[in-house]
Amino acid sequence: MPNHDIFGLTSETPLVLLKQMARNSRPKVMAKLEYMNPAWSHSYRVASAIVQDAEDRNLIHPGMTLVDWSFGNSGIALAMAGVSRGYKLLLAAPDKISREKQDMLRAIGAELVITPSDALPGEPRSCMNVAESLVKSIPNAFFTGMHDNPVSLEIHSNSTGSEIFHQTKGEVTHVFVPMASGAMAFGIGRFLKAKNPAIRIIGVESQGSIYASLFKNGKPTPSVFSELEEIGSQQPSAFWDPSLLDDVVQVSDYDAFNCARELLRSEALFTGGASGAAMAAALHAGSGYTEQDTVVVVMSDFGGYYLSKLYRDEWMRDRGFYRKAKSSIEQITAEDILHIKARRDLIFASPEQTLSEVFEMMKQSDVSQMPIVSYNAPIGSISENKILSILIENDDAMTSKVVGFMEQPFPLCPLDATLSELSVKLQQNASGVLVTLSDGRLQLLTKSDLIDALTHK
Numbered sequence: 001m002p003n004h005d006i007f008g009l010t011s012e013t014p015l016v017l018l019k020q021m022a023r024n025s026r027p028k029v030m031a032k033l034e035y036m037n038p039a040w041s042h043s044y045r046v047a048s049a050i051v052q053d054a055e056d057r058n059l060i061h062p063g064m065t066l067v068d069w070s071f072g073n074s075g076i077a078l079a080m081a082g083v084s085r086g087y088k089l090l091l092a093a094p095d096k097i098s099r100e101k102q103d104m105l106r107a108i109g110a111e112l113v114i115t116p117s118d119a120l121p122g123e124p125r126s127c128m129n130v131a132e133s134l135v136k137s138i139p140n141a142f143f144t145g146m147h148d149n150p151v152s153l154e155i156h157s158n159s160t161g162s163e164i165f166h167q168t169k170g171e172v173t174h175v176f177v178p179m180a181s182g183a184m185a186f187g188i189g190r191f192l193k194a195k196n197p198a199i200r201i202i203g204v205e206s207q208g209s210i211y212a213s214l215f216k217n218g219k220p221t222p223s224v225f226s227e228l229e230e231i232g233s234q235q236p237s238a239f240w241d242p243s244l245l246d247d248v249v250q251v252s253d254y255d256a257f258n259c260a261r262e263l264l265r266s267e268a269l270f271t272g273g274a275s276g277a278a279m280a281a282a283l284h285a286g287s288g289y290t291e292q293d294t295v296v297v298v299m300s301d302f303g304g305y306y307l308s309k310l311y312r313d314e315w316m317r318d319r320g321f322y323r324k325a326k327s328s329i330e331q332i333t334a335e336d337i338l339h340i341k342a343r344r345d346l347i348f349a350s351p352e353q354t355l356s357e358v359f360e361m362m363k364q365s366d367v368s369q370m371p372i373v374s375y376n377a378p379i380g381s382i383s384e385n386k387i388l389s390i391l392i393e394n395d396d397a398m399t400s401k402v403v404g405f406m407e408q409p410f411p412l413c414p415l416d417a418t419l420s421e422l423s424v425k426l427q428q429n430a431s432g433v434l435v436t437l438s439d440g441r442l443q444l445l446t447k448s449d450l451i452d453a454l455t456h457k
Contacts, residue, residue: 006038006084013037015167015296020266021279024335024415025286027173027293031269031279032164039080040302041073041230042184045159046152047081050144053151055085062086065141069093069131071180071229072101073301074146079110090138092131094119097229100305118225121235147181148238156187164188164296165195172199173293176282178274178300179203179211179248180230182237188298189244200246202285204278206232207250214240215248227253227309227319230301231274249285251277257310258323259283264303264311265325272301273310287438332419334435337453338443346434346442348373349382351403358402359387369431371410372402373442378434380406410434410444419450426450 014033022029034042054060065088068078075091082089089110093102094117105112113134119126124133135143146152164172175192177185182203189201205211208224209232223234253273260276263269271279275298282297289295309315316322348371349358362370362384369383382402390397390405397405411425411433422445425433432446 006080012163012167015164016267016269018267021262021283022286024333024339025283025289025295026291027286027289027295029282029286029295029297030168031263031267031275032160032167032296032298033269034160034298034300035271035275035302039073039077040304041077042156042160042298042300043074043077043146045155046146046149046183047074047077049155050078050146050149050151051081051085051087053149054142054144060087060142063140064088065090065138066144067091067131067135067138067141068144068146069127070146072097072105072305073230075110076101076104076108078144078146079105079108083109090134090141092127092134094127096227098306099308101229104305120223147183150239152181152183153187153190153239156184157191160184160298161188161191165192168294168296170195171294172296174200174202174282174285174289174295176202176204176278176285176295176297178231178278178298179205179209179237180233180274182211182233182239184298184300186237186239186241186244189241193244201244202281203245203248204231204281205248205250206256206277207252209233209250210236212248212250215242215245227321228256228273228277229306230272231256231277249281251280253319254321254323255280257316257321260303260306260310261323261325269299270303271299272303272306274301275299276310332453333415334413334417334422334445335415337419337422337445337449338415338435338437340453341445341449346371346373346444348378348442349402350374351379351401351406353402354399355382355387355390355402355405356398358382359384359398371434371442371444372406376440376442378409378412378442380409381431382407383431412436413445419453422450 013036016031018029037044066082067090069092079089091110092113092115095114096117115125115127115130135141179185185203192199206226206228208226210220210223213221256273256277259280260271260273263271278297282295347365351374371378372380386407413433413435422433426447432444435443
C-alpha cells in the first residue's frame with residue numbers, strides 16, 4: 001500500500017553488522033542506522049510525534065510559528081515535520097553547527113537565529129534562553145521543547161528500543177548511545193531493561209560534557225567546549241535516570257571524528273561525529289567482551305551535514321584532528337596475522353635452565369633461536385650459533401645456566417602493531433618479534449608469518 005505522508009513512514013531503520021572495523025573484536029558489533037530516514041537523524045521519529053501530540057491537545061494549529069533551540073538535527077526534523085503541516089519555524093542554534101545544517105534549515109524555510117557557542121545555560125545569549133525569549137515576543141508562537149518533551153522518551157522506548165530488541169532477536173547485550181538530551185538513551189534503556197535487566201546501556205558523550213561526572217559522582221562538573229555536535233550537554237537531562245544506565249563514557253573530538261571517517265572508508269557508513277564517538281567507545285570497550293555478546297551502536301547523525309568539517313582535511317588539520325587513512329596493508333595488524341597463523345604455545349627457555357636443556361628443546365622443536373622469558377617478560381634469547389661459539393671456547397659450558405650467555409631479547413610489539421611496524425622490527429632481528437596477547441601471554445611472529453598474511457589478504 002502506498003504511504004502518502006513522508007513523516008508517516010514506519011519502516012525500521014537498518015541494523016548492520018560491522019565486518020572490517022570490528023574484525024578483531026570478539027563480540028558481534030552492529031550499527032543501528034538511525035540516520036537513514038527522511039530527516040537524516042534520530043530526531044525524525046520524535047519531531048512528527050511532538051507536532052501530532054500538540055495538535056491532538058489543541059495547543060497548535062497550522063499557521064502558527066513553532067519555536068525551539070537546536071544543534072541542527074532536531075531543528076531540521078522539526079522543520080520538515082512542521083512545514084509539511086503548514087507551520088512556520090523559528091530556531092535558535094549555536095554558531096558551531098555546520099554550514100550544511102544552517103543551509104539545510106534555511107532551504108526548508110526555517111528562520112535561524114545564531115547564538116554564541118560559549119554561552120552557558122541560563123545566560124541570556126544562550127540558544128536555550130534566546131529560544132524562550134523569542135516565543136514570548138512573537139504572536140501566535142509555540143515552544144515545542146523537543147529536548148525536554150516526554151514524547152521523545154516514549155518514542156525512543158516504543159520504537160527505537162523495540163526495534164533493537166526484535167532486530168537482534170533479543171540477543172543484544174550492550175547498547176552504546178550518543179547522549180545529548182538523553183531521551184534516546186533513557187528511552188532505549190527503559191524498553192530493553194524491561195525485557196532483560198542484564199542488557200547494559202552505555203551512554204556516550206563528548207569530553208567536557210557533564211553526564212559522566214553526574215553518573216559517577218552524583219553531580220556535574222563544569223562543561224568544556226567540544227567541536228562535536230549532536231552529543232554532550234551543558235546541563236542535566238530532564239529525563240535523567242541513572243538506573244537506566246550502566247556507564248557513561250567520554251570520547252575525544254579526535255577519536256570521534258577519525259572513527260566516523262573510518263566508518264565511511266571501511267564500512268560505507270556515512271555518519272557524523274556523534275555516531276563516530278559511539279562507535280569509538282564501543283570498539284574500545286569490546287576488547288573486554290566475549291564472543292557471546294552482541295553490541296549495538298546507535299548511529300544518530302548523517303555525515304552529509306559535516307562535509308565542511310570532519311570530512312574536510314583542511315578543517316581537520318587546522319584543529320589538530322587529522323589522521324592519515326591507513327592503506328590496506330597498514331590495516332593488517334599483529335592480531336590479524338595471529339588469526340591466520342596456526343597457533344601453538346610459545347616455546348621459550350627460562351633463565352635457570354642449562355645450555356644443554358635449552359639446546360635439547362631447540363632440537364625437539366626444530367628451531368634455531370629461542371626467547372628467554374622470566375615471569376612472562378622476555379629478557380633475552382639464545383641461538384644455535386651462539387651455543388656453538390660458546391662450546392668452541394669452553395666445552396664444559398653445557399651445564400652452565402643459559403642466563404649467563406643470553407643475547408638480545410626479541411623485539412616486543414602490541415596486538416595492534418601494523419604489518420609495517422612488525423616488518424621494521426624484523427629487519428632489526430631476523431628471527432622474530434614477540435606479541436603480547438590480551439591475557440598477557442606471548443606469541444612469536446616471523447617473516448614467514450608476515451608473508452602468509454599478505455598472501456591471505
